[in-house]
Amino acid sequence: MTDLRVLPVEGLPEVTKGMKIGELIAESAELEPDDIVVISQKIVSKAEGQVRRLQDVEPSERAIELAKKLGKEAELVELILSESREVLREDRVLITETHHGFVCANAGIDSSNLPEAGTVCLLPADPDNSARTIRAELRTAIEGQGVGVAGPSPLLSADPHPLSHPAVVISDSFGRAWRLGQAEVAVGCAGLVPLDDWRGREDSSGRELQATVIAIADEVAAAADLVRTKTSNTPAAIVRGLGQYVKAEDGPGAAALHRPPGEDLFR
Amino acid sequence: MTDLRVLPVEGLPEVTKGMKIGELIAESAELEPDDIVVISQKIVSKAEGQVRRLQDVEPSERAIELAKKLGKEAELVELILSESREVLREDRVLITETHHGFVCANAGIDSSNLPEAGTVCLLPADPDNSARTIRAELRTAIEGQGVGVAGPSPLLSADPHPLSHPAVVISDSFGRAWRLGQAEVAVGCAGLVPLDDWRGREDSSGRELQATVIAIADEVAAAADLVRTKTSNTPAAIVRGLGQYVKAEDGPGAAALHRPPGEDLFR
Numbered sequence: 001m002t003d004l005r006v007l008p009v010e011g012l013p014e015v016t017k018g019m020k021i022g023e024l025i026a027e028s029a030e031l032e033p034d035d036i037v038v039i040s041q042k043i044v045s046k047a048e049g050q051v052r053r054l055q056d057v058e059p060s061e062r063a064i065e066l067a068k069k070l071g072k073e074a075e076l077v078e079l080i081l082s083e084s085r086e087v088l089r090e091d092r093v094l095i096t097e098t099h100h101g102f103v104c105a106n107a108g109i110d111s112s113n114l115p116e117a118g119t120v121c122l123l124p125a126d127p128d129n130s131a132r133t134i135r136a137e138l139r140t141a142i143e144g145q146g147v148g149v150a151g152p153s154p155l156l157s158a159d160p161h162p163l164s165h166p167a168v169v170i171s172d173s174f175g176r177a178w179r180l181g182q183a184e185v186a187v188g189c190a191g192l193v194p195l196d197d198w199r200g201r202e203d204s205s206g207r208e209l210q211a212t213v214i215a216i217a218d219e220v221a222a223a224a225d226l227v228r229t230k231t232s233n234t235p236a237a238i239v240r241g242l243g244q245y246v247k248a249e250d251g252p253g254a255a256a257l258h259r260p261p262g263e264d265l266f267r
Numbered sequence: 268m269t270d271l272r273v274l275p276v277e278g279l280p281e282v283t284k285g286m287k288i289g290e291l292i293a294e295s296a297e298l299e300p301d302d303i304v305v306i307s308q309k310i311v312s313k314a315e316g317q318v319r320r321l322q323d324v325e326p327s328e329r330a331i332e333l334a335k336k337l338g339k340e341a342e343l344v345e346l347i348l349s350e351s352r353e354v355l356r357e358d359r360v361l362i363t364e365t366h367h368g369f370v371c372a373n374a375g376i377d378s379s380n381l382p383e384a385g386t387v388c389l390l391p392a393d394p395d396n397s398a399r400t401i402r403a404e405l406r407t408a409i410e411g412q413g414v415g416v417a418g419p420s421p422l423l424s425a426d427p428h429p430l431s432h433p434a435v436v437i438s439d440s441f442g443r444a445w446r447l448g449q450a451e452v453a454v455g456c457a458g459l460v461p462l463d464d465w466r467g468r469e470d471s472s473g474r475e476l477q478a479t480v481i482a483i484a485d486e487v488a489a490a491a492d493l494v495r496t497k498t499s500n501t502p503a504a505i506v507r508g509l510g511q512y513v514k515a516e517d518g519p520g521a522a523a524l525h526r527p528p529g530e531d532l533f534r
Contacts (some may be wrong), residue, residue: 003274003275004273005270005271008270081322095532114472161521176526177370178369179482183450183489199485213357215447222490225481226486226509227508240491258447259443260482265444
């Protein structure tokens, strides 16, 4: 096992609607084919135009009532409800299941690190698709640079199953049941094995492992969070040294991490 | 921000009761004063004699009944109950709150990576205390080696507030509500700031951050897990580059990560 390194991506510009995150990162970082690029949800949402002005929102009766109960703005509650398929808790905080299937506070909507006051940021509409798009942008940019390859780029070869190129994780901070503090999790990914299933493999004593499925994508998101600060403009990091989880195929994405409601004992 | 590195600690022996984990790690790894040493709960429990033979356990009526319902061994269920202060769910899996205050499956008891069949391993009785003990062992061993210091060791000085020395995290894999896959969390720590509280600080736009407390200890545990494999003998890793969270004082430990039951909406 080689060492793992986590490197912040420095020097990204303030992201606005329409920018190509993959291009920006390829310009700012020297990527290697097996890297995992972890990107804060916030800049992806900004690039995708997922910022809303609260004054443009018309709150429903239900939102007005709930806002009063929770001490929140009715316009914000309206947005949270419209991003959610189910409200799990409305006691002090609003915990919902989003249309994507995430269970989190406020449907993942927040107002930090937005240049304009009175605006909030929604999660990307389809974060796995966002990850695939950014991965394709990275690949195109890397091929254009011919980075990290001696001789003809394997990424340019006619092989229909090209060598791996950087994987992408889109991450966000979620609170957890039972434990204090937020931890970064993967809300989208492409090219990364999101879950590593050890069931059926043997432990060091030769006995079968029973219930070990590791949430690789979430642990990668957590590792990346450690080199960022919430107030700085380092909304992306590179996790290097996990090539065994980086695949040519984009794979199932972070949707694979949703626990099906029927298997979920805590709703 | 410097890079973060995660290095597996190679070459640890099979741990048995009475061994000093801190000494073993100091012999196997070249530590630096700001390192965080992340250690799998399993070897700490083994060293502390927390391994139990199921045939030595006398199951109660309640354990026999519950075991039948869950398809588990009654002796194992008895141990789980005796390690718990409250059963949260007994439907398919047994989710309890342990005497330490962890909410997890099977009170953290498991049978993987144990040399003797028919045995299981409990969590350490007091994982924060275990972390403090291991940290003290590391410190003594490092002082003996004079590692990482030019001239007289600052750790040997008469200063009552000596320079920092490696922090210790004891980690375990916990399942999560709502998300599939286990993620590594801190069950004990010493010398590490477990929670980084950003509330009241300003974001990049100068607005106050509202609800950002980051579970540093859990993210460190997750990062370390990425260089280990569940079947190999690499039950420890070093996380290097987070000196801002490493303190001379042992601090509040991972107990600071328990969400108080009164604030917990998911029980």
